Amino acid sequence: MKRPTCVTTFALGFILAAGGGVPATASFAQDAPIIERQRLFGNPDRAQLRVSPDGKYLSWLAPRDGVMNIWVAPADHPDQAKPMTAEKDRPIGVHYWTADSAMLLYVQDKGGDENYLLYGVDVATGTEKLLTPFEKTRVMIVGTSTTISDRILVGINNRDERWHDVYSLNLKTGALTEVIRGDGYAGFLADNNLVLRMALRPNAEGGYDFFRVTNNVVEDKPLSRTTLEDALTTQPAGFTTDGKTLYWLDSRGRDTAALIAQDVATGKSQVLAANDKADVGGAMADPVTGEIEAYSVEYLTTEWTAIDPDVGQSLAWLRKRLKGDFQVTSRTRDDTVWTIYNDPVTAPAAAWLYHRKKGALTKLYVSRPDLEGAPLVPMHAREIPARDGLALVSYLTLPPGSDANGDGVPDKPAPMVLLVHGGPWARDSFGYNSYHQWLANRGYAVLSVNFRGSTGFGKSFITAGNLQWGLKMHDDLIDAVDWAVSKGITAKDKVAIMGGSYGGYATLAGLAFTPDAFACGVDIVGPSNLETLLNTIPPYWTAGIEQFHQRMGNPNTPEGLALLKAASPLHKAGQISKPLLIGQGANDPRVKQAESDQIVEAMKANAIPVTYVLYPDEGHGFAKPQNNIAFNAITESFLSACLGGRAEPIGATVKESSAKVLAGAEMLPGLSDALK
Structure with missing residues (x-):
């Protein structure tokens, strides 16, 4: 999911006309120390702690020459850690141990293109190997085992980029042996013996058909299926080690996803856990037997329950x-x-x-030890009523010093940033959030809303968002702003909207469809034209296209195309009247650069000011800390000019990043100087 000094007379006039200048809301956080962006968004000291299965080693991610790499230490001497990888460019995001504790695995792409390849590192020798040496290929892990240590199952789409063929990968030699071709299938499920047991194929109803696989042959008749209604809330969750029990997260016959254990031999199922308000979302399984021992449910917060x-x-x-x-x-x-x-x-x-x-x-x-003692503030979980009665689980963070009695309402209204999550089939959660803390520290209330279509709250909540991009999904955001105004959290003319991916779309929609609702907006990798978005999705998302069509609109039908056009901010770009900042990764495979290019061009054609920042070495978001910090520096200056909050100077952040400001540098205080 940022600037300081000069602005032209025209740009300043535009900002003031848009509701900037001296804010009517209270100015908070002035007495709290500034938390520097580097402390919030730079590399953590360490992250992602793991213990090897045999207990001899600890591993984590930590910087090496400024880039996140994998480090390993003896479990009884954590101070003797050594780096195991030497990535020089993009940070490693996730790592895994093999069953025998002899090797570490990780995936990495190039420049954010999401063509992930699999790498392995021998712990004893430190030898690193690219295990899938292909170009323009996206590799996925299909199956691992707690007892088989020398191989895993991987999916590779280098034969047909739409589908992942399953291969057995020898981790010692790198040899690949084809197991089954993936034509038409969304995925496969293997047991602990690395035997394929199930195949998933999308169906015309927008759900999936689940097929038994025997001797690497998919049976003709599905053993069960879902329609669109249950597609995002029902999925197989894995087998026990002995292969006798198959776990499901399953909403069929209920609203929220329950944890179900199915006897493979008899087909009989038993509900292990369910919750009326939220889906069962996580599980802990015995590392030897694979039997689920605890599960989590997240409504306002996450709660674990043991079995x-x-x-x-x-x-x-x-x-x-x-x-x-x-x-x-x-x-x-x-x-x-x-x-x-x-x-x-x-x-x-x-x-x-x-x-x-x-x-x-x-x-x-x-x-992040640099944050110890920093003026971090609480997060408040709230249920906000939508106009039609839906409860919108939301999270509010207030500026330090603004809430003397700690009731979650500032003593006086504060300027607010509505921070919209991506997806949209995802959710916001309770917990430490670097963006909430950063923006609150600058003097803003921050509100994140789980609008309809968000996941985790049952299938009816998701279904309520079907075909509602720019409609009821957007109404939920407006309702949340109105709620914040009614509670005295903010003033109606002092609200910015900001987000990435779908949140970027929501920003564009907010400024184009409801031009008086927000004082300004920050769009990060957001689509501007839903028709072109669906026409340019990555080929490996082909299995999900029917869901996209039924949840967003089908561009192949007159009705669907009309719906997509009406929901596309590009076609109403001329209505945008408030300041807009756009950030985009040039290698984004999901929301192509053209999505940002075309709305910037439309705004230029209508003589509407816009600032556009492109990162040539990024994809769907900004993975490199120096790029993320630079865009946040620009955003900080933008919000300060619009809403009146505090801003740490841009300094050298932009010059130290790959940022290319393609339009509107003169619009933002300090940005032109920062580019010199």
């Missing part, structure tokens, strides 16, 4: 000792050591080692 008594005792023990949310991120095979991620919300996250038999909990590191 296994011993795991329940451990979770209760941890709950007494850790402030805020925590989750178990890895476990040894003998289950004596857990790694724990702990999020206190108003302090930086920490990683802990939990020795279950010893009853010992040891803090291994704080992810």
Whole structure:
């Protein structure tokens, strides 16, 4: 999901006319120390702690020469960590241990193109190997095993970029053996023996047909299916190690997804867990048997419930000792050591080692020690009523010093940033949020809303967003702003809208469809034309195209095309009258650069000012910290000019990034100078 000094007379007039200048809302956070962007958005000291299955090693991500790489240390000597990778450009985002603890795996793309390749590192020798040496190929992991350590199953789309063929990959030699071709299938499910057991194929109803696979042959008749209604809330969740039980997250016959155990031999199913307000979303499984021992449900916050008594005792023990949310991120095979991620919300996250038999909990590191003692502020979970009665789970953060009695309402209205999540089939969550903390520190209230179509709240909430881009989904955002105004959180003319991906679309829609609702907007990799968006989705998303058509509009029908055109901000760009900032990655495979190019051109054609920043080495968002910091520096200056909050000087951030300002540098205080 940023500037300081000069602005031309015309640009200043535009900003003032748009509702900028001296704000009518209160100016908060002035007495709180500025939290520098580098502390919030630079590399963490360490992240993603994992323990190897045999318990001998600890691994994590940490900077090496300024780029996040994988480090490994003996479990009994964490201070003896050594880097195992030497990535020089893009940060490594996620890493995995193999079953025998002999190798680390990670995936990496180039320049944000999302063509992820698989790499392996031998822990003993430090030898790193590209295991899938292909070009313009996206590799996915299909199956891993707790007992088979020398191979895994991978999906590779280099034969036909629309579909992933399944291969057995020898991790020692790199040899690939074809198992099954993926033509027409959205994915495959394997058991612990790396035997394919199920295939998923999209159907005309917008759901999936689930087929049994025997001897690497897909049976003709599906064993079960979903329609559009359950497509995002029903999926197989994996087998037990012995292959006798198949777990499902399943909303069929109910509104929210329940955790279900199905006996493979008899087909009989048992509901293990369900919640009326939210889907079952996470699970902890025994590292040897694969049996699910605990599950999580997230409505306002995340709550874990144990099924296994011993795991329940451990979770209760941890709950007494850790402030805020925590989750178990890895476990040894003998289950004596857990790694724990702990999020206190108003302090930086920490990683802990939990020795279950010893009853010992040891803090291994704080992810961002520079934030210890910083004026971080609480997050407030709220239910906001939409105009038709839907409850919108939302999260509000207030500027430091603005809420003397701690009731979640500022003493006086503050300027506000409506921060809209991407997806849209995703959700906002409770917890530490760097964007909430950053914007609140600059003097803004920050509100994130789970509008209809967001996931996690059951299938009817998702379905309520079908064919509602720019309509009821947008109404929910407007209703949330009206709620904030009615509660005295902000003033109606002091609200900015900001977001990435769908949140970027919502920003463009907000400024184009409701031009008086927002004082300004920040669009990050947001689509401006839903017709061209659907025509340029990545080929490997072909399996989901029917869902897109039924949830957004089908461009192949007159009715669907009309709906998409009406919901596309590009066609109403002439109605935009408030300041707009756009950030885009040139290599974005999801929302192509053309989506930003075309609305910028439309605004220029109508003589509407816009600032447009392009990053040649980024994709769908800004993965490199220097690029993210630079865009946030620009955003900070933009919001300061529009809403009157504080701004840390841009300084050298833009020059240190790959940013190319293609339009409107003169619009923003300090940006032209920062480019010199």
